[in-house]
Amino acid sequence: MKPIALACAALLACAPAVFAADDNPPEAPKEDAPLAERIRTLISMLIDPNANLRKAAERQLIDIGEPVVPILTDIMSKSGDLGIQARGRVILSEIPNAITLRKLRALTFAEINFKGAELSAIVDFISDESVRLDYEKRGVNFVLKDNAAAKRIETLRLRNIPLYDALKVITDLADCEFAVDNGIVVIRARKPETAQP
Numbered sequence: 001m002k003p004i005a006l007a008c009a010a011l012l013a014c015a016p017a018v019f020a021a022d023d024n025p026p027e028a029p030k031e032d033a034p035l036a037e038r039i040r041t042l043i044s045m046l047i048d049p050n051a052n053l054r055k056a057a058e059r060q061l062i063d064i065g066e067p068v069v070p071i072l073t074d075i076m077s078k079s080g081d082l083g084i085q086a087r088g089r090v091i092l093s094e095i096p097n098a099i100t101l102r103k104l105r106a107l108t109f110a111e112i113n114f115k116g117a118e119l120s121a122i123v124d125f126i127s128d129e130s131v132r133l134d135y136e137k138r139g140v141n142f143v144l145k146d147n148a149a150a151k152r153i154e155t156l157r158l159r160n161i162p163l164y165d166a167l168k169v170i171t172d173l174a175d176c177e178f179a180v181d182n183g184i185v186v187i188r189a190r191k192p193e194t195a196q197p
Contacts, residue, residue, distance in 0.1 A: 001163055039064065039071045047083040058087055062094045065102075069095060096183025104164035104185070107133045112158040112166055119174045120149035122156065123187065126170075130163060146188040148176045 045057035061068045069092065076088040076196045085090075107130055114122055123142050127128050131139030140163065151174035158166055171187060 013108065024087045035064070036069055036071060039068055040075075042085070043072060043075055046087045047081055054083075054087070058091055061091050062098050065095055065099050084182075093182070100140060100180050100183045100185065101141065101164070103134060104180075105132070105162055107140070107163040109133070109161055109163060109166055112155060112156060112161070114156040117153055117156070118155075119151040119153065119170070119187070120144060122153065122170060123149075126166070128164065141184045143184055143186045144188075145186060148174065148187050148189050151176060151189065154170065194196065 006123055021154070039061065042057040042061050045053050048057070050053050061072070072088050072091060076085055079085070107124075109129060110127070114123075114125075123144060127139060127142050134140075151181075153170065155172045156170065156173065158169060161169075167178050170176075171190075175190050176187050177190050178185055179184070
């Protein structure tokens with residue numbers, strides 16, 4: 001056999017099977033569908049009788065994030081279905097939190113160094129750096145509540161740390177806590193634990 005014939009035979013042996021006219025090719029994974037169509041499909045699943053499917057669709061819509069907002073808002077305005085309305089409101093309220101939490105985990109700070117600084121100065125630095133590090137240049141929004149701004153940290157030296165982990169360290173050192181509310185990181189003084197009788 002000639003080398004060309006051998007190469008053709010090898011290619012044919014490795015080639016995928018050809019479907020007969022009446023065979024159905026395998027379905028493409030849902031991730032290959034256009035995003036808007038995938039979002040509409042997930043929204044239609046919000047009224048599925050199966051609670052597990054409804055919850056999975058809700059979670060996926062929240063994970064997709066911002067592209068869901070205009071499509072879901074439009075469908076909610078045209079739909080009288082109470083299930084779509086209720087679950088849609090939950091999804092729309094959770095999307096900003098999901099986006100912020102993703103940023104907190106994705107943005108990695110090369111270095112955070114402070115000595116004898118108030119928490120407000122540290123948060124100002126983190127806020128400015130989050131804009132610089134964010135590819136969208138939006139950064140993360142912060143609010144200091146309950147006298148948290150005046151809390152002091154004597155020494156802070158962190159390297160190569162995701163913002164989420166840095167916030168845990170910083171708030172612990174300042175005897176504060178943080179939560180994400182409506183897409184904003186809220187830092188407040190830790191409430192004293194109630195004494196057990």
